[in-house]
Structures are given as C-alpha cells and as structure tokens.
Amino acid sequence: MKGFIKIIMRYVLSAGGIAIIILLINFILLISWIAYSSKDSNEKYSISEISDKLKRDGNNFILSDDVSSLIKDKFEWAMLLSDDGKVIWSENLPEDVPLSYKVSDIASFSRWYLNDYPIKVWKHPDGLFVLGDKKNSTWKFVIEIPQKVMENSPKWLAAVLIINFITAIFLAFLFGIRFFLYLRKVVNGIENMSEKKPVSLSIKGTFKDLANNINITSKELIRQQKLIEKRDTARNNWITAVSHDIRTPLSMIMGYSSDLEDNSKFSEEDRKQFSVIRFQSEKIKQLVNDLNLAVKLEYEMQPLNMKNFYIAEVLRKVVVEYLNNLCNDKYTINLSISDEAQGFKLNGDIRLFERALNNIIGNSIKHNNEGCDIFIDMTRKFNGCQIEIKDNGSGFDNNVLEKLNFSTEMPNGVSHGLGLFIVKQIITVHGGTIQFRNWENGSDIVIYI
Structure with missing residues (x-):
C-alpha cells in the first residue's frame, strides 16, 4: 500500500511540476513573441526619422528618394497637415483619404485608423506628419493599466503560478485516485493469481x-x-x-x-x-x-533432521566405509581436505548428505567395471566450501550431462540418472549447487555448499 501511495504522490507532484513548467514556457513564449513583434515593427523605419527627412524648401517640401521608396515599399502613404487641418504635402495618398480635417477628426484617427488605414502621427515643424500603413496590416488595441497594478505585477504573477500549481495538483490527485482504484484491482488480481487463487476482475475502465x-x-x-x-x-x-x-x-x-x-x-x-x-x-x-x-x-515430503555437523567428518566416514568394503584393488579412493575446510560446519541432514556422497562414489564404481581412481578434494571457497569428486573412468554421455545439469524432472532411465538426480535434490534442499561435467576421460562432479 505504501508503494502505491508513493506512486500517486509522484504522479501528482509530476503533474503539478509539468503544469508550472508549461506556464513558464508559455510566459517565455509570450514575451518572446512580443519582443519579436516589436522588433519586426521597428525594422520598418521610425516615423520620427521619416518625418525628419521631410524638409521645407520655400513653398514646397522635399523628401529624399530613399525615404520616398521606403514609404511605398514598407508603408502605404504619408501626408503633412497644417495647423488648420489642410493637407499641405502628401506622398502616394489614396483617393479615399480626405484632404481636410477638423480637430475632432484628427483626434479620432491619430491613435487608431483612418478609413481602415493604420495611422502613425508625429509632430513636424510645419504641422502634423501622418504615416499610413497598409489596410489590415496592424491590429491596434489600447491598454491602460494603473501604475499600482504594474508595481504589484510580480506578486500577481506569483499568485497565478501558485493557483495554477494548486489546481494542477488537485486535478492530478483526483485523476490519480481514480487511476489508483483501477490499478489496485489489477494488482490484487495479479497477487491472487500468483497465489493460485481464482481471479475475476471487472472488465471496464482504463485497464479493461x-x-x-x-x-x-x-x-x-x-x-x-x-x-x-x-x-x-x-x-x-x-x-x-x-x-x-x-x-x-x-x-x-x-x-x-x-x-x-x-x-x-x-x-x-x-x-x-x-x-x-x-x-x-x-x-x-x-x-x-x-x-x-x-x-x-521432489514434493518436499521427506522430513529433514536438521542439525550442525562437520562435512569433513562425514566425508572421511563415507570414504573409510568404501575402502573397507572394496574387495579388489582396481578401485582407489584419494581424499584431500584443506586445513581451512576442516572446521566447516553445515546445518543439514547427515543421513541424506551421506546418501549423496555414497551415490556419487558408488556411481563411479558402478559404471567403471575395469576399475578407476576416484579423487575427492574439499576446500573452502568464499563463505562456503567446495567438494570435487572426479574419476578417470568412462565419464558421462553428453545427453546425460545435459539432463543432469539443466533438467528439473526425474529421469526416465536409471543409468547415470536416478542416483545422481537424488544427489542433485539433496544438495538443493541443503541450499547448495552442483555441476556435472567431464575431465579427460572421466566424470567430474563439483558441489558448492
């Protein structure tokens, strides 16, 4: 349950963080767009610069050719109004633009539009310089914000971010709870399935x-x-x-x-x-x-009499019994136990462990009628001990090796099969591992326990 709560909290916090990041990105994009638009507008040429280029020469006005071309290419037209509202100079003036204006007319178009032409005005020594842009080229909207509001804008921006964050957290929490309820049913179903219990989940919702x-x-x-x-x-x-x-x-x-x-x-x-x-x-x-x-x-029905014992003592006992019972000299058993392994204890079933050792040695004797030498070596390795039992007899067939090392099912045959399969089972129930292999022409069995 704690794991699910962590998942939901991470989901909620992630959603809130994503909302804040999106808001910041949008804010940055808005500022960038405004800056780009301003830059694009300024690139056209400042109206004050154009107005300054218009010079009076007696009763006429002179405008340089480059500025005249600029008005035609970048704007639409320009005119100069005298103090009494008359047009005393113009450049590319459209027919639908009047030649005389009242003060109220000038006041109405000076910041907005004149016959749908976006207008810019600038004070000229001889009157009012008016620059007209192309129709539908500029959108104008007046915004008036009190100074106090602008001074408090950082606080308002922080408040907006906090409100958006809380809203995102709340919505993410609601969706997270819904997600959790669906997911909990699925997880409970998987847990029941792992415990071999019947599962019947409602087939609806996100995880149907x-x-x-x-x-x-x-x-x-x-x-x-x-x-x-x-x-x-x-x-x-x-x-x-x-x-x-x-x-x-x-x-x-x-x-x-x-x-x-x-x-x-x-x-x-x-x-x-x-x-x-x-x-x-x-x-x-x-x-x-x-x-x-x-x-x-195999079915864990064998009762285990677990107690601590020295593996070295059990190994000596098994070897001595075989040496005493061998009736000919074509079989030899060589035992070597390192000093570090002498005192190693194992918590296990002595009777079963003896059975495993007997099966391995007996297997070497049983399948080598011409005789063989058996070598047993016990050493400490890492936190446990290693027992290697090998002979110089006929060795294992490849099929037998594959079944002994990789199969978990009881063998069909008994040759090199059932006895060593029992050895593998005994070592496994004692928490150890066993490997079957060949060396030279003989068999080699390595136990790590």
Missing part, C-alpha cells in the same frame, strides 16, 4: 483489456494447476502403492534366494544362480527406495 487478459490467464493457470496436481497425485499414489506392494514379495524372494544360496544340497552352479537372484532382488529394492526418496524430495 488488461483485466480481461488477467481473467483469461487466471482461468488457464488454474486449469493447468489442476491437471498438474492430478498428474502428480496419480504418480505419487502409483509409486507409493507399487513400492508397498513390491516390498513384501521382494523380501520373500531375497530371503528364500539367500537360504537357497547357502544350502549345500545344491550344486555350485545352482547356488550361483540363487546368488544372482538375490543380487538382482537387492538392486530392485534399492531402486524402489531411490524412487521413493526422489519423489519425497
């Missing part, structure tokens, strides 16, 4: 197109969510049911095959076959357990 799109998107998301939930529930129920149904007969197969394997009444060949049955049954059991764990981790 957006509201309609949100309604359509909400319906589609809910439909897809139901399909996903239905699929996930069906898959989870199927895996749980199958796992439960398999365990009992599988336990019986493992038990009977173990008894038959140890029974000396059978031949050595028969006992080897019983051993194969038991071994494959154990693999099926492990696969079922892996499948259950993967599903629980």
Whole structure:
C-alpha cells in the first residue's frame, strides 16, 4: 500500500511540476513573441526619422528618394497637415483619404485608423506628419493599466503560478485516485493469481483489456494447476502403492534366494544362480527406495533432521566405509581436505548428505567395471566450501550431462540418472549447487555448499 501511495504522490507532484513548467514556457513564449513583434515593427523605419527627412524648401517640401521608396515599399502613404487641418504635402495618398480635417477628426484617427488605414502621427515643424500603413496590416488595441497594478505585477504573477500549481495538483490527485482504484484491482488480481487463487476482475475502465487478459490467464493457470496436481497425485499414489506392494514379495524372494544360496544340497552352479537372484532382488529394492526418496524430495515430503555437523567428518566416514568394503584393488579412493575446510560446519541432514556422497562414489564404481581412481578434494571457497569428486573412468554421455545439469524432472532411465538426480535434490534442499561435467576421460562432479 505504501508503494502505491508513493506512486500517486509522484504522479501528482509530476503533474503539478509539468503544469508550472508549461506556464513558464508559455510566459517565455509570450514575451518572446512580443519582443519579436516589436522588433519586426521597428525594422520598418521610425516615423520620427521619416518625418525628419521631410524638409521645407520655400513653398514646397522635399523628401529624399530613399525615404520616398521606403514609404511605398514598407508603408502605404504619408501626408503633412497644417495647423488648420489642410493637407499641405502628401506622398502616394489614396483617393479615399480626405484632404481636410477638423480637430475632432484628427483626434479620432491619430491613435487608431483612418478609413481602415493604420495611422502613425508625429509632430513636424510645419504641422502634423501622418504615416499610413497598409489596410489590415496592424491590429491596434489600447491598454491602460494603473501604475499600482504594474508595481504589484510580480506578486500577481506569483499568485497565478501558485493557483495554477494548486489546481494542477488537485486535478492530478483526483485523476490519480481514480487511476489508483483501477490499478489496485489489477494488482490484487495479479497477487491472487500468483497465489493460485481464482481471479475475476471487472472488465471496464482504463485497464479493461488488461483485466480481461488477467481473467483469461487466471482461468488457464488454474486449469493447468489442476491437471498438474492430478498428474502428480496419480504418480505419487502409483509409486507409493507399487513400492508397498513390491516390498513384501521382494523380501520373500531375497530371503528364500539367500537360504537357497547357502544350502549345500545344491550344486555350485545352482547356488550361483540363487546368488544372482538375490543380487538382482537387492538392486530392485534399492531402486524402489531411490524412487521413493526422489519423489519425497521432489514434493518436499521427506522430513529433514536438521542439525550442525562437520562435512569433513562425514566425508572421511563415507570414504573409510568404501575402502573397507572394496574387495579388489582396481578401485582407489584419494581424499584431500584443506586445513581451512576442516572446521566447516553445515546445518543439514547427515543421513541424506551421506546418501549423496555414497551415490556419487558408488556411481563411479558402478559404471567403471575395469576399475578407476576416484579423487575427492574439499576446500573452502568464499563463505562456503567446495567438494570435487572426479574419476578417470568412462565419464558421462553428453545427453546425460545435459539432463543432469539443466533438467528439473526425474529421469526416465536409471543409468547415470536416478542416483545422481537424488544427489542433485539433496544438495538443493541443503541450499547448495552442483555441476556435472567431464575431465579427460572421466566424470567430474563439483558441489558448492
């Protein structure tokens, strides 16, 4: 809500500021226009200068050729009135202009128009000099402003700016409130949609197109969510049911095959076959357990027993157990832990973390029947630690690497798949990252946690 209030205030203040800027720009343009108009008027030639060029020579008047041309080009005509109102000299005088005037006539046209000709007058030594401009060339309007008003004009200008600013703020506030009310409905709809709640916005107003799109998107998301939930529930129920149904007969197969394997009444060949049955049954059991764990981790159904532990101790324990159980020397495990990493603690589930390490080492052994060397290196890095586990075996296929690094879905196959997918899930729930890659001809797995 505070964010919306800030948006509205910024919107209102911006609108007020824009109004003030527009007023100032208009004022500047008005002053510029007046100055330009005055300049344009002055460019024609001052009437006093023209009047001064008219010289008396006995009973005649002489005007220079350049000024005479100026009157014809820039103005229209000129005349000189004697003190009794008679025209005693003229230049290009139109026919509709009288040759004699009363005092009242002179008073009426001296500041305005004579037969629609804009007039300018100037005192001449021999009378009144009148300069006529072209018809409809100049607009005249008298403005009389008291001196007191002019003295107070800065205050009035400031008052006008303040009133305009307040008006702009008020109007912007009204429009902002309206905008806010529409926008709040849209935002509430988006928030509900993000929480997977149904959305039904009123399709009207400024955001009607957006509201309609949100309604359509909400319906589609809910439909897809139901399909996903239905699929996930069906898959989870199927895996749980199958796992439960398999365990009992599988336990019986493992038990009977173990008894038959140890029974000396059978031949050595028969006992080897019983051993194969038991071994494959154990693999099926492990696969079922892996499948259950993967599903629980994916849907966050696996309870985590979180506590602080030293990763170095867990790593040593897993390596020692593998070294003790390896029955031939074609596999070697080399462990290196830096001094800085010895005391690093992790708040996590020890059992799951051991499972992840076991899966990685077991994967190297499982997929390198000809043997390999396994190298484990633990170092401190930034605020956490890095565990790199690599071997000089056959390495990963490119398709496997792509699925392990970039896919978030459970793999279809189990070769280089489900076990390492569980590793990825375990590292993720502990807040870490994992990268699968190849080096030389072997696999390389880097954990940062």
